[in-house]
Amino acid sequence: METIAEREHEIITDFGLFDTWEEKYQYIIELGQKLPPLDNRYHDDAHKIKGCQSSVWLRCHETDGRIYFEADSDSTFVKGEIALLVNVLSGQRPADVASAELGFIDAIGLRQHIAVTRANGLASMIRQMKTYAIAFESTGGGA
């Protein structure tokens, strides 16, 4: 299992291939289109993340001390962002998720390009993922 840092590094390398924001946008859209759907029964208020301009639902579970995320959104771009986060954080140890700094978001130039409201949405997603991780750290329960 790769570490968070290793996965971030891979994403940064991937994005290094793109010269323009258009290419990065398209790549994120592709990631969004490929993100496995979240079962419909989790599209409810309990799994909805507040503070995102688009609707975002997030669910997670723990297996063998590792935390796994699934998510969905009505926006393909947001799904792409989620895919990046899932890619980096899913399958990691809760403690590592809780303390991850996620420098790749700045490094791939995502933050400069997405509208502030979106950036806030991204921040909300990360916050929620970390909240789950912290909960697992202390209780080991599912969400």
Added chain:
Amino acid sequence: METIAEREHEIITDFGLFDTWEEKYQYIIELGQKLPPLDNRYHDDAHKIKGCQSSVWLRCHETDGRIYFEADSDSTFVKGEIALLVNVLSGQRPADVASAELGFIDAIGLRQHIAVTRANGLASMIRQMKTYAIAFESTGGGA
């Protein structure tokens, strides 16, 4: 007796001698210092002009169908302005005072140089002088 237009013309000629605002200012101060004082008993609310930043008292009377003004202020500069107005309007026929356009104020460059609050004060003085003139036109009474 010179007409209002003739008197305005003289003032414009006088001011034509001055190159700078400083000289005009000094000349107006001199006029203010030379303005005959208004008897103290007229320094009351009934004779006070509203809308001036400085205190201004104005009194007038009619003799032989002509209107005469006397005035005072705590500001020497305002007294100078009054002196100019008195010079132009005192001794004229009420009807002529009421309809006077007083273009000399712009012509001598007074308006550009005095603060807006002052300009409003000047406007208030003129308005009051005309109000008196209109009153005399219709009633012939004193104030």
Added chain:
Amino acid sequence: MTMQAATRAFDVSAARKDFPILDRKVHGKPLVYLDNAATSQKPRSVIDALTKFYTEYNANIHRGVHFLSQQASEAYDAVRGKVQRFIHAGTEREVVFTRGTTESVNLVASSFLKPRLSAGDVVLVSAMEHHSNIVPWQMACEACQASVQVIPMDDTGTLDLEAYRNLLTPAVKLVAVVHTSNSLGTVNPVTEMTALAHEQGIPVLVDGAQAVAHGPVDVQEMGCDFFAFSSHKMLGPTGTGVLWAREDLLESMPPYQGGGDMIASVSFEKTTYNEIPFRFEAGTQNVADVIAFGAAIDYWNGLDRAAAAAHEKNLLAHATSSLESMNGIRLIGRASAKAAVVSFVAGGINALDLGMYLDTQGIALRTGHHCTEPVMDFYGIPGTLRVSYLFYNTNEETDLMIRALDRGISLLSG
């Protein structure tokens, strides 16, 4: 104006040269700015007016005896006359400078409406109002157990005047209606609506935020009692705007905010207020922006507005027919009287995703509810994409947008 003048072609490339930002590139592509209903771009003369103020005669106004203060005061005060003539108000005394449309509406809600409002009273707004012409009334009504009622519209985004007539009951204390809708483009018959309200003795506020940039405004002809608009949507700077109010109503209103320059005299025992409009401009005014706003009005006065309006009509027609010919595009707002604003949805495609794709192509338009959530609720959609034009836009820009839209849709449908 003669027909001749009205049909003289508008020189759009000359106009574009006056707006420095239109030369810039975004993501390596020439900027296509189609978000004018959010805010307009600024001509060089407006930007220069700011620079000139701050480099030559910046000073606080109205109380200074010195030359700079005098010059600044005169320049500031002169804009009141410019605004008066621009909207054909009766006197300068009716022109209050505010922060913008939103504050103008809040001022009326607080100083005019609230003292007149009792439990059970009604403020009548239309179904297509901007949040700024809803929330202030809701806040005032909530405080007084009054309520906001809504003039309905049909599916084209046209107000139902029959329903409006029936809503004009004695309980109505104010009608507040938008002149030109920012999300639908609908131009409402405000003159007729005002006349109907006045028959019942009900005062009318018109939200002119969008109207002022799309054609001449004559508040006396319109007959309304209050008219609110923002500088930034009509070529001027952010941070200022206007409340125009009929003199007798303004005279009757208590001050809104307290502070410097709105007073006649202050003591701890008794404070008296200045006359209108100064009574409503507390504190240091936004001197620089008001002066630059004056430069914006000068720019409008130098423009062939009839030709500009004809050009905008043409832009609207071209955008409408181009979008109509695309598969899966649904136009939102199809009133017969419309300004150059086109809202649409693209099948099941997320508006934000599409807006972001257009952004990668240098095309700036707006996605979302455009601060008119009730309009989105009415159509049962979360939001629209909106292109909104000003006279400096071109049909070529629309064509670029349409091509990009086409590519974006296929990308996002994949």
Added chain:
Amino acid sequence: MTMQAATRAFDVSAARKDFPILDRKVHGKPLVYLDNAATSQKPRSVIDALTKFYTEYNANIHRGVHFLSQQASEAYDAVRGKVQRFIHAGTEREVVFTRGTTESVNLVASSFLKPRLSAGDVVLVSAMEHHSNIVPWQMACEACQASVQVIPMDDTGTLDLEAYRNLLTPAVKLVAVVHTSNSLGTVNPVTEMTALAHEQGIPVLVDGAQAVAHGPVDVQEMGCDFFAFSSHKMLGPTGTGVLWAREDLLESMPPYQGGGDMIASVSFEKTTYNEIPFRFEAGTQNVADVIAFGAAIDYWNGLDRAAAAAHEKNLLAHATSSLESMNGIRLIGRASAKAAVVSFVAGGINALDLGMYLDTQGIALRTGHHCTEPVMDFYGIPGTLRVSYLFYNTNEETDLMIRALDRGISLLSG
């Protein structure tokens, strides 16, 4: 900061080069600008920030998906952090952008005070308040049968802290006090005054309009609950300013104005409000001016503020001793803790006449009551002449002023 740093000479000629207006002539004479308490002049970087915004990235903020809107939003939002650090606030969420000090005070009067005010309650202000820190409280108190009471001062313009202590009764719902007086120059012991009020559980608003330009401000150290100031008095543009408020208090306050961007969602049935600080910024923000205000804060951060303060102390000492040595001059305001502001009267000579004479010499100072009429009533004078300094002023300018004053006095005594 070491003594070494504090005593390094301030390079005033370098600083002057940053302010284009200081090169101009007035009535053919070099401008001597001594009216900084009314408004400060602007460095080139602030003016350039405005030009850059309007020529490169003007857009409406917070709701736009396109690049310009994004760039504008980021620039605007970044200023909140700059303000937070400038006044040492705990979090950005405590920083509300307003039109200026006056609006900040009105916001507190309306959203904080009014809901907490009952008949018989008291707002305590000092005897040297600016009208903007009197009238809003009078308006709120009038509506609730509460009253404004006054902390007295002595003849030097120093507040009577003993009297203040006794005035802090349970009826007092707020203390509102000026940090640095604009007409007297007095620097009040706001930290101590806040502590005394807090002992009685009374919240404190500090009017920082003058303070921010004369030295570092630390709201947490000061301990106050609200702090209000204006951009235009601290090198920034007109039209914006700040209300800083303790997070818990701000959270507890209902919105001030309604409109776009201050809402979470709007429907005709139910509207919910955005979180702080956005809840208090209704409508299109003054984007350009806030961004340029950020440039002003950058300028302060680049300045050797300790050296600038020492320079201002020197300016004050020189002006005070020069004026003291003149016949017939009476200084108004002689507190031991004073900013570089000197008010005076010249025997029986009318202040406006003298101010106008100084203007003919290119010297800009202020005459009148400086929006502090109660201060003038206290001293039994109609107004003063006031010279007010900023770090870019020089002793040579004071000398020019003194010589002109001398000539003006003989001219007017003649």
